[in-house]
Amino acid sequence: MGVDVGLLGEVTARVDGRTVDLGPAKRRCVLAALAADAGRVVPADRLMEQVWGADTPRRGRVALHSHISRLRQALLGAAGVEIVLRSGGYVLMVDHADQSVDLHRFRDLRTRARDADDVQRVRLLTDAVALWRGEPLTGLAGQWAEAERDRLRQELLAAEHDLIDARLRIGQGQELVVELSARVAGYPLDERVAGQYLLALHHAGRSADALEHYRQLRDRLVEELGADPGAPLQELHQRILTADSTLSIRPGGGVTAQMVVPQQLPAAPSHFTGRETELAALTANLDQAGPDRTVVIAAIGGTGGIGKTWLALAWAHLHLDRFSDGQLFVDLNGFSPVQEPMAPEVAVRGFLDALGVDPGRIPAELHAQAALYRTLVAGRRVLVVLDNAATAEQVIPLLPGSPTCTVLVTGRTRLASLIDRHGARHLQLDVLTPDEARALLAARLGADPVAAEPDAVNELVELCGSNPLALSITARDAATRPGFSLAEVAAELRKLGLEILDHDTDPAASLPAVLSWSLHRLTDEHRTVFGLLGIAPGPDIALPGVIALTGLSPARARKALSALEEASLLERRPGDRYVMHDLVRAYAATTARDLPDDIPDTALARVMDFYLHTAFTADRLVDPARPLIRPEPPAPGVHPHPLHDAAAALAWLQTEHATLLATQRAAIVLGRHQVVWHLAWTLDTFHLWRGHRRDTLTAWRAALDAAPHLPDSATRSCAHRNLGDACSRLGLHEEAIGHLNQALTLAVHHSDPAEQAHTQMVLARAWGERREDQQALDHARQALDLLRALGQPVWEAHALNAVGWYAARLGEFDTARDHCLAALTPLRHHHNPYGEATTLDSLGLIAHRTGDHQQAVDNYHQALALFRTLDDAYEVANTLGNIGHPYTALGQHHQARQAWREALMLYREQGRDDDAERVQRQLDDLGPHHDAAQPPRSPESVNRPK
Structure with missing residues (x-):
């Protein structure tokens, strides 16, 4: 069973010869819009506009879906037809659309006629015209239906003109006299119809009548338009007047043979290189369009200087053979330093001149000029290049109505209505590879x-x-x-x-x-936002950051971003993030210098506070057990981005990491010492868990420089301590010990036992990195004594674990086990999963070293589960490195290999080259079929107790 959709009259659908009830006009309009673009996705927004126009109901998508559902039921049972939901819209899938939809059959017949001889062309065009059953889309109202109806009438008119030309060429002039007499009455000022009538009369032996009709037409043109007939019709008149013997057999026939072939393309760019992907996309757009499109349109967008015109001209010159009837080109001056955008009537007039229209024949009104232009290029293979367009209003009057034509539009804006309403294919041009x-x-x-x-x-x-x-x-x-x-x-x-x-x-x-020309059409507010984005820290920015930077409401900020994106000054990336090309950003920063001094300074203060306080919130969610060090309140009107849990916090920190580092650098330049120091503090846990060791080092070096400018003296000791820890993790042992000793001296000087305890813990870790385990154990015991005296059970438990770890490294396993087991109870009681995981990891080492390898595996698995829940990739890598040893001892080489391969991947991602080399050696020693009697030679990784 098949389907037959009629659009060239009343909208109908027949399934296996049976007419189906399509329901109300709106539903028939949906089917008509889908059928007109059969096989192509029609965006839902465009469908709603086509059906309802400006009167789209509030729940338009619901109403549209209801109509689609009813249409699916009506078409049920038709083989090879289906309405399919695709990304962003719907598509009418029809087997052989050129046979199932009368409009597509009509266009297919016209396309085949172009390459046929005149006899075959007459047959094909006769069949095409016969498909019409009156007014197309009868019964449908609305802007889209009216516009589509007008375009379809133009297609029918062009087909009828082509059919009459072909019939004249095969000698049917006498038979056409009566028909053309009626057409002349219907189109009294159409010179193509008049020329056909003159030829028919001449072929019928009525040359005198032909000359008389010419005289009457000329008088009417002079009287009504103040112009003589055009040059082609004048020439035809002269040839009839002189009884030109070749008139009845001239090749090509008809008045249309006298049409000028414009060749307006500028020269191809001499140094054009690359763009193979974009050239192929433009060609595919033309090849895939087929005869069912009114006109093929490609809109090339991009910022100034990106090469849009070069691409259009390069492609055009590569495909000149496809456009044998001419090429039209106009620079619409959409973005010019000295000229206003060209009015469409000026551009149309230029095209009419290029097509050889006598100036006296050009109508005064734009709509009449555009109609004459469309008539002249109908059925011809013409390329129209509309360069440097500013608005869709400039472009629309210049669009041909014939599927034989192709249009290339270049512009810095996206020309959204051209895409939505005229089916243009948008090609956004980026920088070169x-x-x-x-x-x-x-x-x-x-x-x-x-x-x-x-x-x-x-x-x-x-x-x-x-x-x-x-x-x-x-x-x-x-x-x-x-x-x-x-x-x-x-x-x-x-x-x-x-x-x-x-x-x-x-x-x-x-x-x-060149970039400045893009600013001319922006509002003052949008230009201000452009300048502020040029000085905003970070490689990109999200909407909440823009709101903080500009102080605008969310709606106004989004509108400004859309305007900048529309002007190709900004690119929207996945995740609702916005980015500028480096050179555009540099130019934007120069425009910020022209703003009043308080605007950039205030904007930077706001956005820095936004990032700092959101990072502070994220840090509290990720590691609530950390000491609470609260930054100063943010600038008025600045609110941190809402984060609901630790997972959201980690995701935000990961997304904004580069921007947070850039914010600290910007704060250094501006002397905002509080922001510098607190960003180092709030990012510390995230850096540790993600293995960003060098970023930690850079952040704390900046924080140490900022500390003397802050009122709290403890910030200097804390900065030395954390900088020492960062140096230790990177193997900078001497520098690490130097900073840690300074931290301890300052803590003692200020009588700060908590800071002394934390510094002793880091000293233990630093000496442990050097395998100086006895010295590490001594520092861990001092930390434990201080924390016991302070009555801080969680931190005391961390110290117990540290003592246990280093005691195990020294072979004191009973002491190690007792301390670690003593640590587990308070850590679990106070819900400290990080401390619990590190302690379980220590117990895994103790069990492995004392020969209880299965217990070691169990302890490591529990630690891994907790670290993975925390999303602590740094410690996940360490524990994976450790668990491979008891696996190997148990002869479970496959599990050991899996663990070490994952650890190797994480070590490499984190830039931990020494650890990666150690694990690679262990994998090499394990080999594909390792013997359990040959354990890998390297010890467990250095797990660092908190």
Whole structure:
């Protein structure tokens, strides 16, 4: 059973010859919209606009889904037809759409007619015209239906014109006289119809009548339009007047043969390189469109200088053979330093001139000009390139109505309505790949100079951010200074940045000037947001950060981001994050200098406080047992991002990590010492759990520099202690001990026993790193004595575990076991999973060293489960490294190998090269079929008690 959908009259559907009840007009409109784009996804938003227009109900999606469900029921039983939900919309899947939908059959017949001889063309076009059953989409109302109906009428008119031309060429002029007399009455000023009528009369032996009709038409044109007939019709009149013997047999036939073939494309870009993926996408857009589209439109978007026009022209010149009837080109001046965007009537007038229309024949109204333009290109293979468009309003009057035409639009904005309402395929252009960027430099400078200095070329590519305009400017500078090496050019670019990419006398050759044109259409508020984003810390930013930075409401902040994204000054990435290209960001920062001084300073203070206080909240959720050190209150109106649990906190810290580090660097520059110190503190646990050892070192070095500027003297001791710990973890032993001794001295000087205890714990860890286990044990015992006196059971339990760990390392297993078991009870009682996990890990070592390997495996598994629950990748790696030893002792080599492979992966991710090498040696010793009598030679990893 099949389906037959009718659109070229009243909207109908027949299943196996039976007409089905489609229901109300809105439902028939849904089917019509899907059938017009059969086989293609129609976005739900576009469907709702097509069905309801501006009157879309509040629950439009629910109503749309209801109509879709009813249509599915109506079409039930039709083989090869289905309405399918796809990402963002619906698609009518029909086997052989060119046979199942009359509109697609009509277009398929027209397409086949173009490549047929005249006799076959007459048959095909006759069949195509016969499919029409009156007005298309009869009974449907609304903006989309009216616009679609008008486009379909234009297609029918073009098909009828083509059919009459073909019939004239095969000698049916006499038979056409009556029909054309009626058409002339219906289209009294259409010169193509008039020309066909003149030829039919001439072929019928009524040349005098043809000349008289020409005279009447000329008089009417003069009277009503003040213009003579166009050159093609004048020429036809002259040939009839002189009884031109070739008139009845001229190749191509009809007035249309006299149409000018425009060739307006500028030259192909001489140094165009790369963009293979984008070129292929444009070609695929044309190849896949088929005859069922009114017109093929590709919209190329991207920021200034990214190479949109180059891509359009390069593709056009590669495919000139597809557009034998001409190429039209116009620069719409959408983003120009000296001109306003071109009015559409100016652009249409230019196209009409290029198509050979006599100036006197051009109507005064834009809609009439556009209609004449569409008529002239109907049925012709024409490429229309609309460069540098600012708005969809500029573009829409320039769109042909014929599927034989292809349109390329370039612009910095996304032209959303062009995509939504006219089916344009959007291609967002990004920077070049590194290979493409190097190829561009080689094309501009020559292959040999580029090959001679590969390091300098790579630096130039990086400094230019692979931006085509920046690379071209740099290449121009290098080419005009032959005495300079590329390394010198790179050094100058590194030093001067945007300044060297500026050009005072030629704005089009200046990257800052080109970028500035994108700001002209923005509001003052949006330009301010642009400047502030240029100085915001971090490589990208999310909406909550933008709200804190700008002080705007969420709605206004999102609107500003959308405007900047629309202008291709900002890119929205997955996760609702926004990022600028480095050079755009650098330019944005220069615009921030023009803002009143208090605006950037206040914005930076707000956003720094937002990141600091959200990080503080995250740290409390991740490790609530840490000592509470609260930062100063945030700036007025700044609220931390809400985080509901430890998992959300860790996810936020992971996402914003680079930004948090950048915030600390920015705080250093601005002298916000409190932010510098507290960011080091709040990030410490996250850095530890994720193995970010070098970031920890950098953060605490900055915090130590900030500490003397803070009123609380304890911050200096704490900074020395944590910096010492960071140095220890990186193997910087002497520096570590130096900072830890200073921390201890300050703690004693300020009579701070808690700080002394924590420092003793870190000293134990530092000496343990050096395998100085006795000295480590001495420091752990001193920490235990201090914490017992302070009455802090959780921290006392951590110290008990530390004593147990180092005692085990020294072979004092009974002492070690007693201390670790004593630690477990308070840690579990006070719900401290981290301390419990580290203690279980210590008990695993003790069990393994005393020969109870199964107990060791059990203890390690319990520790692993807790560390994984905490998402502490650092200690997960350590315990995985440890558990492999009792597995090996038990002969369970597969389990040992699995554990060590995961540990190796984590060590490498965390940059722990020494640990990675140790585990790799253990895996090598284990081998694929290891003998249990040959244990791996390396001891357990150094687990560091908290």
